[in-house]
Amino acid sequence: MEHVDVAVVGGGQSGLATARALLGRGLRPVVLEASGRAAGSWPRYYDSLTLFSPARYSSLPGMPFPGGDPNRYPHRDEVAAYLAAYAARLDADIRTGHRVTRVRPADGSAREGASGRPGGPLHGGPGRRAGAAGFVVELAGGGALHARAVVAASGTFGHPHRPDLPGLDGFTGTVLHAAEYRRPEPFAGRRVVVVGTGNSAVQIAAELAGVARVTLAGRAPVRFAPQRIAGRDLHFWLRLTGLDTVPLGTLLREPPSQPVFDDGRYRAALAQGAPDLRALFTGADGAEVRWADGGREEVDTILLATGYRPDLPYLSGTPGALDRAGRPRHRGGTALAVPGLAFTGLEWQRSPSSNSLRGVGRDAARVARLLAGRLRSH
Secondary structure (H helix, E strand, O other), rough: EEEEEEEEEOOHHHHHHHHHHHHHHHHHHEEEEEEOOOOOOOHOOOOOOOOOOOHHHHOOOOOOOOOOOOOOEEEEHHHHHHHHHOOOOOOOOEEOOEEEEEEEOOOOOOOOOOOOOOOOHHHHHOOOOOOOOOOOEOOOOEEEEEEEEEOOOOOOOOOOOOOOOOOOHEEOOOOHHHHHHHOOOOOOOOOEEOOOOOOOHHHHHHHHOOOOOEEEEEEEOOEEEEEEOOOOHHHHHHHOOOOHHHOOOOHOOOOOOOOOOEEEEEHOOOOOOOOEEEEEOOOEEEEEEOOOOOOOOOOOOOOOOEEEEEOOOOOOOOOOOEEOOOOEHHHHHHHOOOOOOOOOOOOOOOOOOOOOOOOHHHHHHHHHHHHHHHHHHH
């Protein structure tokens, strides 16, 4: 079996930033990417997607976002191309087409102390022997390798959140998630309900409203944040004040919902009823949905823009890595009960920018420092 220092699961922005940070610590990571290119989930997002942050605030360590106006908001395809170029510049072993199916302690154990609290760097203190012998990383197709440490950097796109909505199981129209949405043309002339009140929900609903009759429906109101304040993009102020890097993530039990970044176009669209905004439907029967006011109407498509969850099925065989809901048990990216296991790219891992191009490098540097210290001592 091949032996490596660190296996990094995922070759998107988090995995690439992690690989660079590990190289800087003298380690030789192997990046295992399931898809055919090191660009993460970006090529699979909907066609019109652009970054919320300007190009000048949207780069990984060591390589500014190239070309054009630094104040522009790069398109999805620009980001995918940037990541591919970043990967090509790294002196790292990046293996595309390598899907990780399981990560397990090489010694077959994953014991956890009673408190569940960290025991030291990468939490390998007394009573935390799981992972001391490293990990076996199993691959689709039957291959495997042994890694002294593992960083889970596989993002969220592969795990769309599909909430249990009233009557959805009995709805006979089309139900799809935003992860499956690409462009508005296939929905021309249809009646569409977009569920959600976050950035993707509002953007997709407004785009669809140009060709279809669309309702934006949610349990919570839409919260807007101005894209520009006093003539400057919001991200200028986040950096100036330091709010972008405040390590609040370690204090949060659940990531807070993100406001909708708006330059005025989405408020105007909702004010014009394109899309119209309603409370979430109370039920569905056949092709009809029921609204809170008692009204019923036929709907062609319900599109769930309800977010994502960490995509970590390969850790289900590593006791102590995940909680009962499948969420990573960590503090600041460090596994609480499995020494040698770490995470990067989680929402609010440490700060508001942890899962973004501009912020993941900071968390990756911290994880690499802790991993290097652990591996040197073992």
